[in-house]
Amino acid sequence: xxxxxxxxxxxxxxxxxxxxxxxxxxxxxxxxxxxxxxxxxxxxxxxxxxxxxxxxxxxxxxxxxxxxxxxxxxxxxxxxxxxxxxxxxxxxxxxxxxxxxxxxxxxxxxxxxxxxxxxxxxxxxxxxxxxxxxxxxxxxxxxxxxxxxxxxxxxxxxxxxxxxxxxxxxxxxxxxxxxxxxx
Numbered sequence: 001x002x003x004x005x006x007x008x009x010x011x012x013x014x015x016x017x018x019x020x021x022x023x024x025x026x027x028x029x030x031x032x033x034x035x036x037x038x039x040x041x042x043x044x045x046x047x048x049x050x051x052x053x054x055x056x057x058x059x060x061x062x063x064x065x066x067x068x069x070x071x072x073x074x075x076x077x078x079x080x081x082x083x084x085x086x087x088x089x090x091x092x093x094x095x096x097x098x099x100x101x102x103x104x105x106x107x108x109x110x111x112x113x114x115x116x117x118x119x120x121x122x123x124x125x126x127x128x129x130x131x132x133x134x135x136x137x138x139x140x141x142x143x144x145x146x147x148x149x150x151x152x153x154x155x156x157x158x159x160x161x162x163x164x165x166x167x168x169x170x171x172x173x174x175x176x177x178x179x180x181x182x183x
Contacts, residue, residue, distance in 0.1 A: 001054055004030060006061030008087035015052045016075045023052055024117060024145060028167050032143055033058060035174065036113060039141065040064050043112035046135075048100050048128070053080035055115045060089040064113075067092065072099045100124070104131035112140045120147040129156040133177070142175040 001023055003011045015023050024032075032055075033040075040059055045067040047056030053076075056067035069080045077097055084090035096103055100118070114132055118124035125144050132142060133156055142159055144152060148171045154161045159175040166172075 001026070001052065003054075003058055003061050003087065004033065006058070006063065008057065008061040008089060011087050013052055013054050013057065013083045013086070014079045016073070016079045022117075022120070023054060025167065025170065028145065028170055028172060029055065029058065031165060031167070032115075032172060033062065036141060036143070037062070039113060044068075044109070044137075046070070046111045046114040046132075048103075048114060048116045048132075049118045049124075050080050050095075051076050051117065053083050055117070056080075056093070057083055057087055057089060059113065059115075060092055061087065065092065066094070068094045068096060068107075068111075070096045070098060070100055070103045072097065100128055101131060104128065104135065107135050110135050110137045110140075112137050114140070114142045115145075116142065117145040121150060123150075125150075125152055129153070129159060129175070133157040133159050136177040138177055138179050140177045142177075144173045144175070146171050146173065 001013045041063040042065045045059040045064045047069045050069040050071040148169045162174045162176045164173045
């Protein structure tokens with residue numbers, strides 16, 4: 001696993017060992033960042049269920065102003081911290097050791113882009129989206145990675161499903177926060 005482009009281009013990242021972590025596949029990561037490449041500069045990024053932190057680190061490498069990495073696994077958070085140190089991007093990062101829902105319940109500030117990659121087939125996204133919706137800036141993107149056979153709602157409050165992509169056994173759904181919640 002490596003950083004695709006930006007100031008940390010080509011750097012290899014540490015991945016936690018074990019079955020609890022499933023890093024986003026390289027081609028899926030490339031597709032996601034191609035879709036949002038012009039939205040990153042100077043933006044605030046949330047890497048929820050951070051794992052190794054590769055998505056938030058990619059965002060920082062490409063010019064995001066800041067990133068918040070949230071995970072409740074000590075092993076994952078150690079990998080995030082090591083990867084931030086290696087890429088020298090830690091000065092724009094906040095690492096939070098909490099379950100996603102607990103973080104969202106007390107989060108301070110708003111986000112422009114959020115990436116969610118929870119454990120597959122546990123219906124976690126459906127529970128997290130309503131908590132995340134008020135924390136997203138108008139026009140902000142929420143990118144959800146799920147198993148290909150999972151079905152997500154078309155709308156959650158002001159978050160409207162904009163498009164979905166399918167890659168083998170992975171689906172990526174992009175939500176956009178609309179100004180009035182009516183699309």
